[in-house]
Amino acid sequence: MYSEFIETLFVTGKLAVATTILLFIIGLPVSYMLAFARFRLKILLEALISMPMVLPPTVMGYYLLVAFSPQNGFGKFLEHYFDLRLAFTFEGILIASVVFGLPFMIQPLQNGLMSLPESLREVSYTLGKSKTKTFFRVLLPNIKPSIITGIAMTFAHCIGEFGVVLMVGGDIPGVTRMASIAIYDQAQALNYTVANRYSLILFLISFVLLTIIFSVNKRHKV
């Protein structure tokens, strides 16, 4: 029982860390583009990225389950060419949580970049710095609170994920069983002691992360 407890927490942490890293890498160029580029249909892209904030996770779970199925186009393609099946795998829930975490990373980054004075970029360009250099050396260091917020929000949200993982995860111990699912299982089996232990840990992690976000934002506002 005890090792299963640790194992489940480990899977949860692994998913949250992997999701956060991937989303940070994806989030940087996307938020830069959304903040500074002008193109048609930008509003549609923004709306699409924000969808997970309002969409029931089960909608996403349903679409993924259908997409992953080897009976359908995408799933068949993966199985045929890559011998890969995403339903009930760690990679599968990782994809799900990356997609579902998009707004939690991108919105803070985008807002941070947009709040910087335009002169900052212009001065850097005038001094002969390239766009990439300006982005990494000038812009990013100036939106540290947004970066911290994005990372903490993504991590916290990922730990709290339930619906999608329940639908496409398959509840495999040590692979796709997350703490949030384990709480549900244990409560169902009337093991309140274990459910309590998981719940307390998730409560504390979320509380600490949100406290960090709030304190960072407060300090930088003044």
Add this chain to the structure above:
Amino acid sequence: MKTSFIKKSLILSVALTVFSFMSAQKVRVAAAANLHYALEQIKKQYEHEHPNTTVEITYGASGTLIQQILNGAPYDFFMAADKDFPLKLQAKGATTGPIRTYAFGRLVMWSSETDLSKGLNSVLLPTVKRIAIANPTGAPYGEAADAVLKKYGLYDKVANKIVWGENISQTAQFAFSGNAEIGFIALSLALAPQMKGKGKYYVIPATMSAPIEQSCVLVKGWERNGEAARFMQYILSAKCNAIWEEYGYTK
């Protein structure tokens, strides 16, 4: 003159609606997920015979349902997928009256594409990458599947292929959607109109996995609703036999 007529008819219609609501009876049933299709038919038949009664059914894993009942969910009647869960509920003092068995259900293997002619050993076929089983802690059909695989020494050979459904319906859906090649589900689901003809099933012989005794019990507090007891009697009566049979249950 005209307005008073409208007023009167309005009052009358409101009064009639209120009256019909007061006389309408409601039975709230917590039912194991394997009952999904059969019980919907029984409900239809019952409501047809008792036009003033509505039967509200919530489906889920037996474990989920007793969890809800113990935490005060307002159900009158509990139909489990085995006998243990009603007994557990009784032990916690949450029931009244006797526990009665309403049907015996059978465990089957279901697949949309895999050849099941080798029986239980089909789980060893190389084409089988995922096997869906309902979570044994909450779902008796999952428990039965888990037990039969262990009994015949197959469990360890396929352990890394097993995915756990939250209840038997989700398990069926894993197999139905093709995300798992084989699903261990209830015969009643394999015979459901939604799944019929979409795949093959193999009934695990009774000698290997005994038919699952499914029992029901009235939930404490049902007394405020006399209709619940009548519905329980109906479930146990011969009037439902044809439906049970249609979905592969035996009495």
